Amino acid sequence: MKQFTKHAIKKSLKRIFLYRACLVRLKTMGVEKVFSYTLANESGVTSDQVRKDFSEFNIKGNKRGGYDINDLLERMEKIFHRNKDHNIVLIGMGNMGMALSKYNKFVQRNMNIVATFDIDPFKHKIRSDLPIYPMSRLKEIIDRFRVRVAIIAVPEISAQEVCDELIRNGIKGVVNFAPVLLKAPPEIVINNVNLCDELESVIYYVHQLMSGDGLKNIELLYRDMKY
Amino acid sequence: MKQFTKHAIKKSLKRIFLYRACLVRLKTMGVEKVFSYTLANESGVTSDQVRKDFSEFNIKGNKRGGYDINDLLERMEKIFHRNKDHNIVLIGMGNMGMALSKYNKFVQRNMNIVATFDIDPFKHKIRSDLPIYPMSRLKEIIDRFRVRVAIIAVPEISAQEVCDELIRNGIKGVVNFAPVLLKAPPEIVINNVNLCDELESVIYYVHQLMSGDGLKNIELLYRDMKY
DNA sequence: GATTTGATGTGAAACAATTCACAAAACATG
DNA sequence: CATGTTTTGTGAATTGTTTCACATCAAATC
Numbered sequence: 001m002k003q004f005t006k007h008a009i010k011k012s013l014k015r016i017f018l019y020r021a022c023l024v025r026l027k028t029m030g031v032e033k034v035f036s037y038t039l040a041n042e043s044g045v046t047s048d049q050v051r052k053d054f055s056e057f058n059i060k061g062n063k064r065g066g067y068d069i070n071d072l073l074e075r076m077e078k079i080f081h082r083n084k085d086h087n088i089v090l091i092g093m094g095n096m097g098m099a100l101s102k103y104n105k106f107v108q109r110n111m112n113i114v115a116t117f118d119i120d121p122f123k124h125k126i127r128s129d130l131p132i133y134p135m136s137r138l139k140e141i142i143d144r145f146r147v148r149v150a151i152i153a154v155p156e157i158s159a160q161e162v163c164d165e166l167i168r169n170g171i172k173g174v175v176n177f178a179p180v181l182l183k184a185p186p187e188i189v190i191n192n193v194n195l196c197d198e199l200e201s202v203i204y205y206v207h208q209l210m211s212g213d214g215l216k217n218i219e220l221l222y223r224d225m226k227y
Numbered sequence: 228m229k230q231f232t233k234h235a236i237k238k239s240l241k242r243i244f245l246y247r248a249c250l251v252r253l254k255t256m257g258v259e260k261v262f263s264y265t266l267a268n269e270s271g272v273t274s275d276q277v278r279k280d281f282s283e284f285n286i287k288g289n290k291r292g293g294y295d296i297n298d299l300l301e302r303m304e305k306i307f308h309r310n311k312d313h314n315i316v317l318i319g320m321g322n323m324g325m326a327l328s329k330y331n332k333f334v335q336r337n338m339n340i341v342a343t344f345d346i347d348p349f350k351h352k353i354r355s356d357l358p359i360y361p362m363s364r365l366k367e368i369i370d371r372f373r374v375r376v377a378i379i380a381v382p383e384i385s386a387q388e389v390c391d392e393l394i395r396n397g398i399k400g401v402v403n404f405a406p407v408l409l410k411a412p413p414e415i416v417i418n419n420v421n422l423c424d425e426l427e428s429v430i431y432y433v434h435q436l437m438s439g440d441g442l443k444n445i446e447l448l449y450r451d452m453k454y
Numbered sequence: 455g456a457t458t459t460g461a462t463g464t465g466a467a468a469c470a471a472t473t474c475a476c477a478a479a480a481c482a483t484g
Numbered sequence: 485c486a487t488g489t490t491t492t493g494t495g496a497a498t499t500g501t502t503t504c505a506c507a508t509c510a511a512a513t514c
Contacts, residue, residue, distance in 0.1 A: 011501075013431070017424045021408055035461070043408070048503055055463060063509040064461045080427055081434045088426070099326035105406055105423050111430070148433055151426070173433035175425050179332055181248055181270070189432040191425055196332050197244045198420055199315070199378070199402050200307055203338070204240070205416040206375055206400035207308045238471075262491065274491095275473055282493060290479040291491045458513075466504080473498070482489075 012053045018043045019050065020076045027069050035066040086111045087145040089171075091162050092154030093118040093132055096177055100153055101130050114145045119158075135162075139169045149173040156180045163190075239280045245270045246277065247303045254296050262293040313338045314372040316398075318389050319381035320345040320359055323404055327380055328357050341372045346385075362389075366396045376400040383407045390417075 022042040026034065036054075037047040054061070059075050061067040077083055090101055090113050101116055113130060121132040133141060141147070150171045154162050159178035166174065173189035176182050182190050249269040253261065263281075264274040281288070286302050288294040304310055317328055317340050328343055340357060348359040360368060368374070377398045381389050386405035393401065400416040403409050409417050 013428070017421075017428070018408070021406075021421075021424075025407070037461090046503070049501095051463060052502075061462060062511095063463085064459085064511055066461070080431050082427075086430055095326040095329045099322040100422070102322045103422060106426065109423050109427065111423070111426055148437075149426070149429055172437065173429040175429055179248075180252075181245065187436060189429050189436065191429045193420070193422075193425055194244070194248075195327070195330060195420075196336050196338070198418055199333065199338055199376070200309075200336065201240070201244070202376055202400040202402055202416050202418045203313055204307055209414060209416065210375075210399065264491090273473070276471095278491095278493060279472075288492060289481095290493085291481055291489085293491070456514085459511085460509105461511095462507105462509075464505100464507090466506105468501100468503070470501070471499080474496080475494100476496105477492105477494090479492075480490085483487085484485105 012056050015043070015045060015049070015053050016057065016076060016079060018045075019053070020073065023069050023073055023076075027073070031069060033066050033068050034072075036061075038066070082110055084110070086149065087114045087147045088112060088149050088151060089114065089138075089141060089145075089147050090116040090130075090151045090153060091118075091135075091166070092152060092178075093121075093123070093128065094153065094155070097151075097153035098127065100151060100177075101128060113151070114147065115141045117141075135165070138165065142169050142171065147171065149175075152176045152178055152182075154178055239283050242270070242272060242276070242280050243284065243303060243306060245272075246280070247300065250296050250300055250303075254300070258296060260293050260295050261299075263288070265293070309337055311337070313376060314341045314374045315339060315376050315378060316341065316365075316368060316372075316374050317343040317357075317378045317380060318345075318362075318393070319379060319405075320348075320350070320355065321380065321382070324378075324380035325354065327378060327404075328355060340378070341374065342368045362392070365392065369396050369398065374398065376402075379403040379405055379409075381405055 019039055022039060023034070026038075026042065035047075036050040040047040040050050043050075054067075057075075057079060059067075059072065088106070088111055090097055093101065093116050097116065097118070101113055106113060116128065116130050116132050117135055117138060118132050119135060121134045148171060150166050150173075152159055152162055152166075152174055156178045159176060159180050160182060163174060163176070163182045163184060167184060167188055172187075174182065174184070174191065176190060176192045177195070179194050179196055181192055184190050246266055249266060250261070253265075253269065262274075263277040267274040267277050270277075281294075284302075284306060286294075286299065315333070315338055317324055320328065320343050324343065324345070328340055333340060343355065343357050343359050344362055344365060345359050346362060348361045375398060377393050377400075379386055379389055379393075379401055383405045386403060386407050387409060390401060390403070390409045390411060394411060394415055399414075401409065401411070401418065403417060403419045404422070406421050406423055408419055411417050
């Protein structure tokens, strides 16, 4: 059987996120330039890898002089389209939705949750700083704020239904915190974040390491098992 | 420079999570057996891939008969050590920590948050169903409940410090929700979940798809960009 | 300004993951 | 019970990713 899709998220792109996180930290520490091996050390990859990744995204440094952190960050802003503001809607104001609506790092990175939605918009109104709308006003808000990306934090039973509704109203990308795999047309970007799986995979590797018999599979782990 | 580590989380293992999610759903729909291509269709990979993955984990089916869903799920339980109970501690009872402490899916998968910790254990006591302890009682609780895995949901400024403290007290695996890359010895399993990155990567791909110029990199996306 | 040094950038080589292709097994059918 | 059909399981081929190795350049030093 022929696979429907090509190319999931590229590993090199995931590492660009990693590099940026390190660069931001180095910058706050007053560092102004890095060498490929500095960044490599910080992020737990090889210096070759850093240079290859940069080369893929056409990021150039100075021979012998390394890379200027401000240049790098600016370049990465462009890669991630962070020069613009991004309006986001959040569906589901249960425990997780409420926590996400108060997560101030989104704003710091130009991602603004402009509105939240819930089937029962009055339930938590007091505890929320953001407006909570009923689902019936979805289209209106999405159009007004030109929203293209949504966060789903509803119970698993209604996640697919909500997702379909979002797509009908023009949403192109979804981060889904409900523990179900969403189905959507291929032109829609879906990122399922499954908290149980994240925890379970840690338990899996801890067992492997402690029992020792699985070492053929892992040998050594870095500070983030995803890289 | 030689890289410090070999082998991050295996892609095949990540797909096993995916298969299980699909199998659970199929089971609730009354399905009892699957063929490699059934499961492939459900999970958006190829049937070859499914069989290769099963082969890697020594999962056998019946020639012509496909796979029995109950068998498969049982086999996967063993892979993930889900036959046993796992005691977890949660550090940080801010918005995110509070939401995680109320997330009932963990319990359904035999992962029990036995205690939570906060520098200010009285702050939210009323709203929490779980005991909130001061950090000074970390060792006592970890030892009593034989905890090996922790969830970090503290502000980024204290995340590394908390992580070090956890490792000193016997924790072997960490899921970290603070937006920093944690450093830890190689024998410790760390899974950094960065909410901003999850959202940003969706924005990135939505832009790629809409502008069309990046299609050389992605072509088509499935329902989850991670696979 | 010639020479040494230390870094980048990138083809080539090695390694890993995926897809292909088909033998082997199990069931159905006549 | 022989034959045809369907599906698994897995080596072989292909494709993708990482590592190696070194030419190239820019600065530092003599």
